[in-house]
Amino acid sequence: MNKPFSPASTYDVLRQHGIDRRDFLQFCITTAAAMGLDAAMVPQVVSAMETKPRIPVIWLHGLECTCCSESFIRSSHPIAQDIVLNMISLDYDDTLQAAAGFQVEEIRQKLIKEHPGGYLLAVEGNAPTADGGVYCTVGGNTFLNVLMETAEHAKAIIAWGSCASNGCVQAARPNPTGAKPIHELISGKPIINVPGCPPIAEVMTGVLTYILTFDELPELDRIGRPKMFYGQRIHDKCYRRAFFDAGQFVEAWDDEGARKGWCLYKMGCRGPTTYNSCSNMKWNGGVSFPIGSGHGCIGCSEANFWDNGPFYQRLSSVVVPGIEATPDKIGAVLGVATAIGVGAHLTATVAHRLSRKPITDKDQPTADKTEQE
Ligand code: SF4
Ligand code: SF4
Structure with a gap:
């Protein structure tokens, strides 16, 4: 790797911002747990944060609403926003930086020139491609050009949020601006998709922590998402799951089932x-998530979720336990399914641990990557 932009480690900078060691260690432990690492690997995470130079990052914003930045800036987690802003050496961010105009565009050009292959490119939003990309311009240049130019010498690319990962609402039919997610525009670079509208702040910090610690992208699923955070369905950990299994569903927003907190499947979850x-990490420092507030999941981390509607209409592809099925029967079937799932997860995790390698072009998500467990 090329000479880093800043020799300071993440911990150095966190300390300067008043984060004490107890909070720092707590963050390392909870993040390691969220990443699925065993306790023996926590010292490795701590050591990386204490000793490795921060990761230099150019953070671009295309067609988007900035909700990914808002996700960590507004996080109630005491350390999440500090981690995202401080564990990376955020050398260019056209939303958060104070400077503007030609000066910052020159900074971006300088960073690319002086550190080829030595910086991460983080992208929030996607690029419109219709009519030469004129529907999103930065400093008089199309975002498409800025993206391609910055990606060319990046070490790896993080596509934050559903806009960058799968196109989101901008790319929904009829997609008048020809908006395209990052992986459809750039090839030959390792790309990690971190979808969600927005992604959870702790997922963002977890991805950055992993890259800093192991100098590689984590294991990805078939659509380029880190399996450690996107390896389970919302349904698998949902606290309303017992009602689904028992065939007890909300049928109208104000019915008795809604008041009793039954399953939202029939309301389009x-x-x-x-x-x-x-459903396991939750939002706002673990306070709640949409289903906890009585609204079904709209599948924002899945590809083309805006076109997978209409929302509020039940999925037809899911076998629903009927009230005539006994919970025992369903429980037995689910028990077998869970055991198979746990076995598959364990095998994949062990295989991954044995095959850790530095970031390479092979980390580029492809259609034939391992299927989701
Ligand atoms: S509310 Fe949604 S995620 Fe939760 S159990 Fe019902 S269908 Fe599954
Ligand atoms: S519950 Fe579903 S729609 Fe809501 S943020 Fe999570 S994945 Fe997205």
């Missing part, structure tokens, strides 16, 4: 087909 960490 996409939890059974959506892979994300919302």
Whole structure:
């Protein structure tokens, strides 16, 4: 790797911002646990944060609403926003930086020139490609050009949020601006998709922590998402799951089932087909998530979720336990399924641990990557 932009470690900078050691260690422990690492690997995470130079990052914003940045800036987690802003050497961010105009565009050009292959490119939003990309411009240049130019010499690319990962609402039919997610525009670079509208702040910090610690992208699923955070369905950890299994569903927003907190499947919940960490990590420092507030999951971390509607209409592809089925019967079937799932997860985790390697072009997500467990 090329000479880093800043020799300071993440911990150095966190300390300067008043984060004490107890909070720092707590963050390392909870993040390691969220990443699925065993306790013996916590010292490795701590050591990386204490000793490795921060990761230099150029953070671009295309067609988007900035909700990914808002996710960690507004996080109630005491350390999440400090981690994202401080564990990376955020050398260019056209939303958060104070400077503007030609000066910052020159900074971006300088960073690319002086550190080829030595920086991460983080992208929030996607690029419109219709009519030469004129529907999103930065400093008089199309975002498409800025993206391609910055990606060329990046070490790896993080596509934050659903806009960058799968196109989100901008790319929904009829997609008048020709908006395309990052992986459809750039090839030959390792790309990690971190979808969600927005992604959970702790998932963002977890991805950055992993890259800093192991100098590689984590294991990805078939659509380029880190399996450690997108390896389970919302449905698998949902606290309303017992009602699904028992065939007890909300049928109207104000019925008795809604008041009793029954399953939202019949109200269009996409939890059974959506892979994300919302039901176990939750939002706002673990306070709650949409289903906890009485609204079904709309599947925001899945590809083309805006076109997978209409929302509020039940999924037809999911076998629903009928009230005539006994909970015992369902429980037995689910028990076998869970055992198979746990076995598959364990095998994949062990295989991954044995095959850790530095970031390479092979980390680029492809259609034939391992299927989601
Ligand atoms: S269908 Fe939705 S509300 Fe019901 S258990 Fe699954 S994730 Fe939870
Ligand atoms: S619960 Fe579903 S729609 Fe809501 S943030 Fe999580 S994945 Fe997205």
